[in-house]
Every structure is written in C-alpha cells, then in structure tokens.
Amino acid sequence: MKITGYADKISARPGETLQFMVNCERPRYRADIVRLVCGDLNPEGPGIREQVVPTPANKSYKGRAQTIESGSYVLIPNSPMLQDLKSFTVQAMLWPTMPDKGTQAIVSKWQERRRSGFALVIQAGRLALQLGDGKGNVEVVSTNKQLLARQWYFVAASYDAETRRGTLYQEPQTDYPTVSDAGRVRKKTQLERVGSNQSALMFGALRTGSGRGKLDQKFNGKIDSPRLANRVLERADMERLKSGVPAHLQQSVVGTWDFSRDISSIRVTDVSPNRLHGETVNMPARGMKGYNWSGESMDWKQAPEQYGAIHFHDDDVYDAGWEVDFSLTVPANLKSGLYAARLRSGSEEDYIPFVVKPAKGKEKKLAFLLPTASYMAYANEHMATNAGMMELLSGRLAPFDKNSLFLNEHREYGGSCYDSHSDGSGVCYSSRLRPILNMRPKHISALGGDGSSLWQFNADTHITDWLEAQGFDFDVITDEDLHYEGLALLKPYQVILSGTHPEYHSLQMWDAMKAYQNQGGRLMYMGANGWYWRVAFHPDCPGLMEVRRNEGGIRTWAAEPGEYYHSFTGEYGGLWRNQGRAPQVMLGTGFSAQGFDISAPYRRLPGSFQARAAFVFEGIGKDEVIGDFGLIGGGAAGLEIDRADERLGTPPHTLVLATSQGGHTDIYLVVCEELLVTTPGLGGTENELVRADMVFYETPSGGAVWSSSSIAWAGSLSHNNYDNNVSRITHNVLERFLNPEPFVR
Amino acid sequence: MHTVYKISANDQDVVEEFNAKPIGHHSPALQRVLNVIRGQPVRDKYVLICTKPHKEWTLGQLTGERGKPVRMFKDQVFGSVEDAEREIFRRRWNLHTGTKG
Ligand SMILES: [Fe+2]
Numbered sequence: 001m002k003i004t005g006y007a008d009k010i011s012a013r014p015g016e017t018l019q020f021m022v023n024c025e026r027p028r029y030r031a032d033i034v035r036l037v038c039g040d041l042n043p044e045g046p047g048i049r050e051q052v053v054p055t056p057a058n059k060s061y062k063g064r065a066q067t068i069e070s071g072s073y074v075l076i077p078n079s080p081m082l083q084d085l086k087s088f089t090v091q092a093m094l095w096p097t098m099p100d101k102g103t104q105a106i107v108s109k110w111q112e113r114r115r116s117g118f119a120l121v122i123q124a125g126r127l128a129l130q131l132g133d134g135k136g137n138v139e140v141v142s143t144n145k146q147l148l149a150r151q152w153y154f155v156a157a158s159y160d161a162e163t164r165r166g167t168l169y170q171e172p173q174t175d176y177p178t179v180s181d182a183g184r185v186r187k188k189t190q191l192e193r194v195g196s197n198q199s200a201l202m203f204g205a206l207r208t209g210s211g212r213g214k215l216d217q218k219f220n221g222k223i224d225s226p227r228l229a230n231r232v233l234e235r236a237d238m239e240r241l242k243s244g245v246p247a248h249l250q251q252s253v254v255g256t257w258d259f260s261r262d263i264s265s266i267r268v269t270d271v272s273p274n275r276l277h278g279e280t281v282n283m284p285a286r287g288m289k290g291y292n293w294s295g296e297s298m299d300w301k302q303a304p305e306q307y308g309a310i311h312f313h314d315d316d317v318y319d320a321g322w323e324v325d326f327s328l329t330v331p332a333n334l335k336s337g338l339y340a341a342r343l344r345s346g347s348e349e350d351y352i353p354f355v356v357k358p359a360k361g362k363e364k365k366l367a368f369l370l371p372t373a374s375y376m377a378y379a380n381e382h383m384a385t386n387a388g389m390m391e392l393l394s395g396r397l398a399p400f401d402k403n404s405l406f407l408n409e410h411r412e413y414g415g416s417c418y419d420s421h422s423d424g425s426g427v428c429y430s431s432r433l434r435p436i437l438n439m440r441p442k443h444i445s446a447l448g449g450d451g452s453s454l455w456q457f458n459a460d461t462h463i464t465d466w467l468e469a470q471g472f473d474f475d476v477i478t479d480e481d482l483h484y485e486g487l488a489l490l491k492p493y494q495v496i497l498s499g500t501h502p503e504y505h506s507l508q509m510w511d512a513m514k515a516y517q518n519q520g521g522r523l524m525y526m527g528a529n530g531w532y533w534r535v536a537f538h539p540d541c542p543g544l545m546e547v548r549r550n551e552g553g554i555r556t557w558a559a560e561p562g563e564y565y566h567s568f569t570g571e572y573g574g575l576w577r578n579q580g581r582a583p584q585v586m587l588g589t590g591f592s593a594q595g596f597d598i599s600a601p602y603r604r605l606p607g608s609f610q611a612r613a614a615f616v617f618e619g620i621g622k623d624e625v626i627g628d629f630g631l632i633g634g635g636a637a638g639l640e641i642d643r644a645d646e647r648l649g650t651p652p653h654t655l656v657l658a659t660s661q662g663g664h665t666d667i668y669l670v671v672c673e674e675l676l677v678t679t680p681g682l683g684g685t686e687n688e689l690v691r692a693d694m695v696f697y698e699t700p701s702g703g704a705v706w707s708s709s710s711i712a713w714a715g716s717l718s719h720n721n722y723d724n725n726v727s728r729i730t731h732n733v734l735e736r737f738l739n740p741e742p743f744v745r
Numbered sequence: 746m747h748t749v750y751k752i753s754a755n756d757q758d759v760v761e762e763f764n765a766k767p768i769g770h771h772s773p774a775l776q777r778v779l780n781v782i783r784g785q786p787v788r789d790k791y792v793l794i795c796t797k798p799h800k801e802w803t804l805g806q807l808t809g810e811r812g813k814p815v816r817m818f819k820d821q822v823f824g825s826v827e828d829a830e831r832e833i834f835r836r837r838w839n840l841h842t843g844t845k846g
Contacts, residue, residue, distance in 0.1 A: 041798040385811075398792045399792070405814070405815055408815060409812055665771070
C-alpha cells in the first residue's frame with residue numbers, strides 16, 4: 001500500500017472537525033468523503049456500496065510520505081545537572097527479554113554526530129558502557145558475561161573523569177550453579193574525557209538524530225529504579241540508592257526515578273531533590289511487577305513499591321504523530337452514519353473510516369452501536385503471520401489481502417491486543433492514532449469464515465447494508481462515545497443494534513448499557529462473543545485502550561501473574577464473567593464455542609412457539625430451518641457463538657427460540673473457560689455447548705432483548721435479495737422493538 | 746502446533762474425501778491428518794494471497810520471520826479456494842509421506 005492514513009477522532013457530530021493524516025508515496029492523491037454502506041467484495045453478496053458525499057474536503061492533495069517510529073522509551077529533558085556530568089554512576093534493575101537482539105540502550109545520554117556522552121547498554125548479550133569523547137572516538141567496556149533472558153539483574157556503571165576508569169557491575173538476582181552470568185569489570189579507558197551534550201536522558205533507547213526514524217538501540221524488557229549520580233559511587237552506596245536518597249548522598253544524586261509513581265499516566269517522576277521528571281513515549285507497559293515483587297500482592301495499587309518496573313518493547317507505538325493533510329468539518333445536514341475518507345492515487349487506495357453522530361436532539365429511534373473498542377483490540381492484528389494456529393482454527397488456508405501483506409511487512413504500524421510483542425510478551429495497549437488497516441471496507445480477514453471472510457468492521461457493514469436496504473432510519477454511535485457520554489448517549493433511542501462482535505467493554509460502557517436496559521431500552525444483539533473482556537481507556541491520552549488477558553477466556557497471550565490490574569485505571573482486568581458480569585447478564589447468552597470454517601443453521605425450539613415470541617417468527621414456518629445460507633461460512637450461526645445459561649445470568653424468563661446445536665464441525669470447540677477437566681468430545685459434532693442460542697426476554701420498564709448469538713448472523717441478511725428468514729426475523733424484531741408499546745407493563 | 750501423529754500410507758483413504766470437500770465437515774480420520782498439515786508452525790507455511798479478491802488466489806508462503814515479505818509463487822495461481830486447498834494438500838501430503846497423493 002502506497003497510501004495509508006488515520007483520523008484524530010473516531011466520531012464527530014455536525015459542526016465538529018475531523019483531521020486526517022495521510023502517508024502517500026505518490027505525488028498526488030484524491031480524497032473523497034463517502035458514506036459506507038457495504039464493504040464486502042464478495043460477488044455473491046450485495047457488493048461494494050458507497051456514496052460520495054460532496055464536501056469541501058473532496059479534492060486532490062499533494063502526497064508525502066509519513067512514517068511511524070515505533071519503540072518505547074522514557075525521555076528526561078536535558079538540564080544543566082545532566083549536561084555537566086564529568087564523572088558519574090548510572091544504575092538500574094534490569095529484566096532483559098531479548099539480550100541477544102543487537103545493541104540496546106538501558107540509559108543513554110548520547111549525541112551521535114560527535115559521538116559524545118555515555119550509554120549503559122546491552123551489547124552482544126552483555127552489559128556494556130559505551131563512552132564517547134565528543135571528537136568521534138567511542139570506547140566500550142563490557143562485562144563479557146552473557147545476560148540471561150527474563151532474569152533480574154542489578155546493573156551499574158561508573159566513570160571516573162580523573163582516573164578515566166570505567167567500572168561495570170552485572171549482578172544476577174538469582175544464582176544458578178554452573179551458570180556464569182555475573183560480572184564486575186574495572187578498566188582504564190583511552191578516552192581523554194567523556195563528552196558532554198545537550199541530548200535528553202533516555203531510558204530504553206538512544207537517539208542518533210533528531211528526525212523520525214533516528215530512534216536506535218531499542219531495548220526489550222523491564223527497567224526498574226534507574227538512578228544517576230554525579231560521581232563514582234561505592235557499591236554499598238548504590239545499594240542504599242535502591243530504596244531512597246540517604247543524607248550523605250544528597251549532593252551526589254542527580255536523579256532517582258520511581259516508575260511506581262503515577263502508573264496510570266505517562267509521567268515519570270524523579271523523587272530526588274532535583275526533580276528531573278520526564279515522560280514515557282510510545283506507551284511502554286506500566287503496572288508491571290518489579291524486581292522486588294514478592295507475590296503477596298497482586299494489585300499495584302496495594303503495593304506500588306513492588307511495581308516499579310516499566311516494560312519497554314521495540315515495537316510499541318501510540319500516536320503516529322503525522323502532520324495533518326486535510327480536515328473535514330461535518331456539514332450540518334449530513335445524516336448520522338458510517339463514513340470514510342476514501343483516498344485514491346492511481347490503483348492505490350485506502351479508506352479512513354469515521355462515524356457521524358446525530359446532532360444533539362436530532363436523534364432517530366434506532367442507533368447502530370459500532371463496536372470501536374473491539375476494533376481497537378483487533379487493530380492491525382497479525383494472527384495469521386505471527387502464529388501457526390490460524391489455519392487450524394479456520395479449517396482452511398489463511399487468505400492475505402493487500403492490507404494483511406502490508407501489515408506483515410510494516411511492524412512499525414504496531415500490533416493488536418491479539419499479538420505478542422517481538423519479545424513474546426502480550427500487547428496490552430492499542431491505539432487508534434495510527435492507520436488501522438484491518439478496520440477497512442474491502443478488507444478480507446482470515447478469521448471471517450469461508451465465503452466473504454469478513455471480521456469486525458467490514459463484517460459490520462453487512463448490518464449497515466441491511467438497514468439501508470430495508471429502509472430503516474438509523475444513527476451510528478460508537479463504543480468510545482458510550483464510554484465518555486454514558487447513558488445520555490443511549491437515552492434518546494428506542495432500539496440499540498449491536499455489531500457482529502462487540503467483545504470489549506469498559507465499566508462505563510457496561511453500566512450505561514445496563515442502565516439503558518433497565519429504563520426500557522431495547523437491545524438487539526446482532527453478534528456473539530460480546531461483553532466479554534473488560535477494558536480501560538487512558539485517563540489522559542486520547543484513542544488509547546488497555547486489555548489485560550487474565551485468568552481465563554479464549555486468549556492469544558496470557559497476562560503474567562501479578563499483572564492483572566489495568567495500569568490506566570487500576571481496575572481488575574480480564575473477563576467480565578470473572579467479575580460477576582457474564583455476558584448472559586446483559587444479553588441472555590454468552591460465549592460458548594468458536595470455529596472459523598463453516599457456519600450452521602438454526603432450528604426452532606419450543607420457546608419460539610410461545611405467544612410472547614410470536615412476533616419474532618411471523619411468516620416463518622413451524623419446521624423451517626433458519627439461516628442455512630449466508631456469506632459468512634454459508635450459515636447464520638457461526639464463527640463465535642453464544643449460549644443461554646441461567647447459572648451465568650440468563651434471566652429465568654428467557655425464551656430460547658432456536659439453536660444451532662449439532663450443526664457445527666469439529667473445528668468448533670468449547671471455549672476454554674468452560675473446561676475444568678479436559679475430556680474427549682469437545683467439538684461441534686459431539687458437545688452440547690457448541691451452539692448458538694437465539695433468545696428473547698423482556699426487561700424492566702417495558703424493554704426487551706433479542707440475541708442472535710452468532711457472529712455470522714449478519715452475513716445471511718442479504719441472501720436472496722434480502723428475502724430470507726434471517727432477514728425476516730431481524731426485521732420482525734426490529735419493527736416490534738421500534739414500537740414504543742411496552743412488552744411488559 | 747507440532748503434532749505427534751505421523752501421516753502414512755494408512756491414511757490414503759482420506760485423500761479422496763479431502764479432494765471432494767476441502768472445507769467443511771470431515772471424518773475424524775481426515776481431521777486428524779488435517780490437524781497435522783494445517784498445524785504447521787509459521788515458518789514456510791503456505792497461505793493464499795488474494796491477488797484478485799474472490800476471483801484469483803496466488804500461492805504464498807510465510808517466512809516465519811516478522812517483517813519479512815510473504816513469498817509469492819506467481820506461477821501458482823488458482824481460480825477457486827478449493828483448487829488451492831487441493832494443490833496445497835497434495836504438496837503437504839507428499840512432504841509428509843514421501844509419496845504422491
Ligand atoms: Fe474476538
């Protein structure tokens with residue numbers, strides 16, 4: 001892809017302005033604002049449906065390349081104290097994860113052009129002190145002892161300007177007999193001096209120039225308790241500095257940084273009297289257990305002094321920080337919906353999707369809640385390239401479109417909360433301030449099942465397409481709006497329609513939806529594996545979300561013990577189910593099985609013949625098979641599927657209307673949170689839990705919930721020119737839900 | 746996933762079943778074979794590049810190294826996913842059994 005881009009916001013109301021940032025490797029490109037209706041390229045389906053909306057932004061622009069600089073670090077601005085160091089001691093606790101991955105800076109104060117300054121680094125897998133005299137000469141002192149990955153070390157280096165002696169300490173915190181990974185080296189250097197410079201002090205990287213792309217020596221692993229002193233310290237004094245600044249060292253200390261302060265922020269605090277504060281860049285992981293974690297506390301809020309580590313990754317990214325190329329002030333008369341800035345240059349094309357919300361007070365009766373938190377969790381996922389499991393999960397070869405090929409090559413675009421970092425640790429933060437190339441119309445995903453192969457954003461265009469085709473008036477709102485606006489966002493609506501896979505919810509989102517239900521709001525759950533993971537949004541930084549993969553649940557990585565609390569909020573992470581809020585509490589059904597090859601139909605159950613559910617099945621035959629067709633796996637029940645379960649919170653008066661039980665392949669397996677003892681027979685042809693249960697129930701104040709409980713459901717809506725029983729059931733439910741007549745008075 | 750099961754001539758019966766329906770319900774015997782061949786780790790793993798979406802697929806191969814381009818076999822082009830599945834099954838069968846499938 002020679003053209004990619006992102007917007008500063010995910011949604012805007014009329015009158016508000018969106019800014020678009022574009023990377024274009026061609027001289028010019030054309031931008032057009034389009035209303036997105038359907039993004040499915042499959043010729044068996046409705047086809048691409050989009051309408052150009054005339055706006056002042058629609059025109060040709062000059063192209064320019066914009067790149068992303070990935071890799072996280074801490075930046076402490078330069079100051080006289082830092083600049084005037086002649087002799088010094090630098091120390092930290094260190095947990096390297098990839099000591100053999102090239103040179104990695106732990107602490108750097110370096111100017112590359114003149115080779116001036118110092119850096120405590122890992123070089124050739126060993127601790128080393130890199131010194132530059134400012135005249136182009138560099139000398140490196142190494143312990144020559146190989147560091148082990150994922151082990152804690154005390155590391156330190158000092159330099160004596162008078163004797164020109166450098167000293168290094170590499171002290172493992174665990175002794176393994178026969179392993180020689182400890183080292184102490186004292187060496188007289190040839191350099192006349194260590195040059196001064198005006199560069200920032202950095203933890204976790206080194207900069208070789210001012211421009212983007214000059215970030216170098218990116219460190220992978222944890223740094224805890226870095227300290228800097230203005231003279232050579234005795235080893236005993238270094239030890240004392242671990243836990244504070246004793247009086248006799250006050251004159252010597254330059255900085256003692258405590259990463260356990262302000263864990264929820266990007267601030268980095270120097271607790272020494274010098275207050276050389278800084279901040280993190282590109283969101284390294286915080287709330288990480290430190291070298292002194294005892295295992296007695298699992299919560300960083302309870303024992304912050306044991307969570308003084310920051311985990312840096314060479315592929316962390318937060319804000320791509322591109323220059324703005326054009327902006328759009330949403331016209332007053334533009335109706336709410338799903339839109340995109342369509343960027344084209346020759347055969348190159350990208351879309352930057354966004355949502356136009358209704359003007360306040362101009363809401364329609366129906367809103368489609370676009371699951372943007374889930375899009376963020378999946379943003380730029382690399383499951384098919386990073387892990388071998390995709391073909392097993394999907395029972396077919398993994399398809400790669402141009403977006404997937406690009407993401408495989410451009411790791412600087414960052415991973416998703418399904419990926420692992422290059423060092424194998426899980427990606428717990430995801431940002432939307434970067435191009436998200438799997439949140440695009442026309443995108444084909446390996447997860448999307450045989451057929452159209454759509455997942456998340458593009459699969460959700462099957463819903464917008466159906467709403468348009470059926471002539472329903474609807475607004476589009478997003479998860480992020482729900483998080484920040486709460487119940488007020490939902491209150492005007494008679495009916496909320498979910499996306500195909502609304503999996504991720506913050507506490508604010510969860511509470512708002514429950515409150516909406518309790519006051520009579522109606523929810524149509526058009527998907528599955530919804531309301532599953534708890535997430536947190538960053539308190540200060542926009543467009544940034546956190547997921548901790550705790551305890552159980554289908555997950556592609558596992559949070560480390562002791563790291564189950566969100567750093568952004570201090571809230572316990574993981575499955576909502578493990579916090580007393582299983583999806584069944586919200587939807588009547590919850591995640592039960594998954595498989596990604598083909599889908600299955602539903603058959604009616606006795607519940608569907610009760611008078612309370614008659615409206616759902618109007619025009620549907622008694623023995624009619626429901627949804628034995630569709631663009632997603634050829635059936636309406638598929639990919640991820642949910643079941644009713646009273647013990648998990650399905651309301652006792654719930655009517656189970658239909659089920660897909662017995663129709664699935666053995667690629668479909670019971671979810672792992674159901675497995676206490678593993679036994680044979682977990683697949684779709686054998687296990688009763690492998691099923692999508694369609695349910696209906698009434699809620700307090702005259703509301704109701706209807707759940708399809710299948711991600712594939714929306715892929716069947718357009719079959720036979722929208723004349724089919726999946727479309728009819730959805731239509732029946734939506735018509736009735738739009739009717740204000742209470743279900744139960 | 747590295748599987749323990751070794752595909753051999755004893756599995757010959759499943760070849761016909763696979764060729765008749767590469768994607769969908771399979772017998773346990775075929776599924777066991779597919780678990781082996783589809784469970785290959787990412788290094789040198791075959792994938793399908795959507796060169797013309799929903800019309801034309803080109804054989805690709807992952808390198809297993811992050812950031813390295815997917816290898817593309819421009820002379821291995823398929824008009825359907827099923828044809829691609831059959832060809833790749835044949836290649837993997839040969840690799841695992843040392844015989845022609
Ligand atoms: Fe998911």
